[in-house]
Amino acid sequence: MTPQPPRVAEWLIRRSIVWRDRDSVLGDLREEFVARSSAESPRAAAAWYWRQVRQSLGPNVRRRVRDVMPSDQTPDAPRRLVGLGLDVRYAIRSLRASPGLTAVALLVLTLGIGAMTAIFSIVDAVVLRPLPYPQPDRLVALRQTTTATRPEFSSVTSQDFVDWTAQQDVFEGLAATVPGSGTDQEAPEPEALQVRRVSPNLFAVLRVGPRLGHAFTTEREVTENPYVAVISDGYWRRRFGADPNVIGRILPLDNGNWQIEGVMPPGFDEPFSESIDLWTPYVMSADERTRGQDHNNHLQVVARLKPGVTLAQARARMDQISAALASAYPDWYKRGGRALVYGLADWTIGAQVRSWMLMLLGAVTCVLLIACVNVANLLLARATTRGHEIGLRAALGAGQWRLTRGLLVEGVLLSAAGTALAVAAAYGVVNLLRTSLPPGVPRAAAIAVNGRVLAMALLASVVTGVTFGLVPAIVFSGEGMVASLRDSGRGGTASRARQRLRATLVVAEVALAAALAIGAGLFATSFIRLLSVKEGFDYHGVLTARAVPFETGGTAADRTTAGQLALKDLAARLRAMPGVDSVGVLGGALPLSGAFHRLPAQVPGRAEPLSGDDSADVYYVTPEYLPTMRVPMIRGRAFTDADDRADGDPVVVLNQTAARRYFGDEDPIGRTIGLPTGTTLDVFGMRTIVGIVGDERPLGPETSPRPEAYSPLAQGPYGNGYLVLRTNGDPEALVPVVKALVSSVMPKRVVPPPATLESLFGRLIAQRRFNMLLVGLFGVLAMAIAAAGLYGVMSYLVAQRTQEIGVRMALGAAPIRVIGMVLRQAVGLLATGLVLGLVLAWSAAGFLRAFLFQVSAHDLGVYAGVPVILLLAGLGAAYFPARRAARVDPLIALRSE
């Protein structure tokens, strides 16, 4: 018997040498090994063989690496590129040869990459992109603590701003901005401008200057010519047609004639508001500078750290300054007032939005992953049917790298085409998404498919293309090319390994889809719970309109009375309109608008007025208001017209929470409570309680009912308010008439558009609706892709087993048993995937907790229900191949051998 070379050594050579020289090298080595065995000894020959291996591995590997990465120095670099061109042409031809599979792969990729691109464009614009100012990480936002509101920090008081500015030494400058107003009365219809009053140094702090003219200078502020304005690029184009000679022009508004000083570059926004038309200097009044009675926490403050100063140092310094101020003005600082310093991006974007965006990104990554796995599976299926052809190419001298490269090129080509389609789709989807985003998402206007987004799409495309191109390539290199030639695709160990891989991929798909579907299930459950919360009033079919009757002359009280009369007159006219059932008038904050009018309540038996959580939300209403809102009367009586008079007995109606909170188990009817009468909160007028109504959630379904107090409109301080119309048709249809009527009492004023309570409610639940719809969509997509993947694998397995099934049927197996057999196999895959998916979801669900409402992140109903749905979908997908198996004709199946 001839001696055999060491097997491991031979294997090392075989794995390392390029395909082309494999036979000659192995042959040479064996020939010499045999010769040496007989000339010397088998031991010496084996030692020699091993020395050859040791010394050859280096050159062999270098040679293969050089094949992978052609260098410019090798003289045949151009020829390699030619080879690549051939690869591309070959890949196109082979993709076109199986149009069905290519179409499915493209569709899945387009969905996956398209969803990724669209979501990334949102996430990028909202949280990832740096703020649009030079050195944005040096900018900070300043706030201060207060115990008066929740959350327990607020905007800055003007008095503190003055002292901080004077005493700090860590910032290059502090700038404040406050809301302003202005109505352009020259426009055809009076236009309310978005105005922001800003410290003159704001633009310097942000380091963004005007594109035309100049920004404010502090001299103008002190020389008391504050009627200067800087306008936005958008307003410049809209109002002045981009006139380059606009500088120096006078813009007459209702609150003065403003001289235009500068035009800001396009896309400029100051950090605390968006879509501003006009910036005017914020000049503080003497009151705002002195620490008197009023705490007006209304300044949004931005500052730039001095070079070398860290955020922590700035915080420490501002702590010192506020501590010194607090000991100098103990009364003023009774309710907090300590300075808080945040990184500007952290403040304007906020941790909540950031984690929300990352959650969406995570969900869409899951979708993309599923799409990738699916396409890898498709390509693998095709590579299997092409095994013969690939083996042939290998036999004809195509190197392993060359074949791998061919498969890679196919993958990249496919993903490039998918990306092109995805980007085209993303352009449309992004616009849709931007408009359907819940209100209040920072920087939403900047969402667009731009260079960064395209770069990300390109990256996703390359990564996915290489990933799913590589999977079949790895499979083939593992099997050896010649094995593919010999193995016609059935029965051999190679094809069994391939089956295992395909099954693994499907299990991965099912697992990811299950995790995503659980997320979707949790969001959907949250949303259903949200909608089932009782609001305490009926917001359907109600139209509201804000009216500010324009009254002149007399004292302030006279004007208020005149305004109230005008409102009631308006209500009477609206009530007479067809489609309107009843009309109430409300002075104060409109339910569901997010605003509230909260006052301390003086309750008998308590020394101090109740504030904080026990303060009352106060509404001044006409008698028709509560019935119009369908707030149920629990006890006592409703208001009458006799109550709604300035000289009537002061009365009040409480809700159940207020009654319980203020009077415990005692009957409050007939007793009195005190509510503030004027604008200061320390003079209380006593009111007799005449009735109790049900609890409401005017701030939305996610809030708990609070103490509420209703008093007649005529007994309150409001000469303006909301008209609340109960309609018996489509409330939107009444909008033009209502707007016209309202504008008749407020000439030359901007009339806010009437809004339905339903639309306000929609805004409150918009983020949850958005999450539910988007993640739900992702879940459905994932499920569909996974089901398609399962269908593909089951079809393949059935095709592989055609003969076996034929034999079984020939031996008398009933079709139903064959179906059962195939389905059992599918259930095996599904169950594995589902269990993995459940584990994945269970461990990742903690992250979702912040986005859920009244449902646990580990809600057993969802975790039990979602797998059932997936199982049914999976069985549906597997049923078709199973039925095909049951229709196998034994004769044909056996003949196909």
Add this chain to the structure above:
Amino acid sequence: MRRDVLGEVEHLILLAIVRLGDTAYGVTIRQEIEQRTGRDLAIGALYTALERLERKGFVRSSLSDPTPERGGRSKRHYRLKAAGASALRQSRERLVRMWAGVSTDLRKVGS
């Protein structure tokens, strides 16, 4: 590296192919070099150099029938091409010119 400049290993391999004539293939080339120079060239290095020579157009190769002592594997025979012959000649000429007048112990240079 210019196309016609030979490295030392390439030089040796080309000479071995010339010497072996019709019988030049992996085993014989290796043995020829080892026997004449004592240099035991690893087979990996040999085939790397052979591929390079073939790409430069200095040699051509052809597969021949497998033989039993090779485990049924084919042989790759190598033959010198005209370009290889001229590269070999030029390389030799350059070396000869540079060696002219240099004593082999490299201590002194003759005039």
